[in-house]
Amino acid sequence: EDQVTQSPEALRLQEGESSSLNCSYTVSGLRGLFWYRQDPGKGPEFLFTLYSAGEEKEKERLKATLTKKESFLHITAPKPEDSATYLCAVQAYRGNTPLVFGKGTRLSVIA
Amino acid sequence: EAGVAQSPRYKIIEKRQSVAFWCNPISGHATLYWYQQILGQGPKLLIQFQNNGVVDDSQLPKDRFSAERLKGVDSTLKIQPAKLEDSAVYLCASSLARYGQPLGETQYFGPGTRLLVL
Numbered sequence: 001e002d003q004v005t006q007s008p009e010a011l012r013l014q015e016g017e018s019s020s021l022n023c024s025y026t027v028s029g030l031r032g033l034f035w036y037r038q039d040p041g042k043g044p045e046f047l048f049t050l051y052s053a054g055e056e057k058e059k060e061r062l063k064a065t066l067t068k069k070e071s072f073l074h075i076t077a078p079k080p081e082d083s084a085t086y087l088c089a090v091q092a093y094r095g096n097t098p099l100v101f102g103k104g105t106r107l108s109v110i111a
Numbered sequence: 112e113a114g115v116a117q118s119p120r121y122k123i124i125e126k127r128q129s130v131a132f133w134c135n136p137i138s139g140h141a142t143l144y145w146y147q148q149i150l151g152q153g154p155k156l157l158i159q160f161q162n163n164g165v166v167d168d169s170q171l172p173k174d175r176f177s178a179e180r181l182k183g184v185d186s187t188l189k190i191q192p193a194k195l196e197d198s199a200v201y202l203c204a205s206s207l208a209r210y211g212q213p214l215g216e217t218q219y220f221g222p223g224t225r226l227l228v229l
Contacts, residue, residue, distance in 0.1 A: 004153075034217065043115075043202050043220035044154070087153055098144070098167060099218060101153025 002027045006102035021073040021105045023088030031093040038085045078109045115221035129191040136205030146202040
């Protein structure tokens with residue numbers, strides 16, 4: 001069974017304090033790993049897709065990396081507007097398998 | 112480009128009542144998904160359509176939930192009768208994905224419908 005575990009459940013940072021969120025996964029053949037941002041009362045907003053170990057993608061203060069067992073979302077010098085829940089999801093490489101999501105990490109950035 | 116549209120945004124009903132949600136995907140997207148997101152959890156797939164055919168409904172509680180996709184575009188999700196445990200956010204997503212495509216195709220989500228069953 002495909003599984004995704006995200007840690008920590010919640011993270012509180014001071015503005016400018018860099019940190020990383022972790023997404024550990026088990027899947028029989030990875031088709032893709034996805035990072036989404038979800039603000040309160042809104043649907044998930046797409047951030048990145050990673051397909052193979054060693055791949056990295058960046059967007060503003062965010063950088064996502066991928067290994068064979070986990071992915072990290074690095075946040076450099078965060079700002080209060082980066083506060084949100086960050087969701088990780090995997091899709092297995094067999095048939096039309098659904099995305100399997102983790103429970104997310106709630107990030108709060110304090111000014 | 113317009114995103115995924117959903118309505119209503121909020122719904123409050125009593126248990127045993129019926130409710131329906133509507134979704135309009137991004138234009139040209141072949142695949143449409145309905146997810147249930149319970150507070151504090153990640154989204155869980157209920158049903159996936161490819162055009163107007165069902166690809167995966169293995170996690171849909173078929174005794175009370177039903178869904179259809181009209182002419183391969185809009186979709187409705189219905190709950191009849193509702194239970195207290197159905198209180199959740201119902202998210203619709205769409206993607207360009209074609210069957211058998213090797214790489215995972217990005218799914219784009221709508222704002223969701225927040226359902227409270229009393």
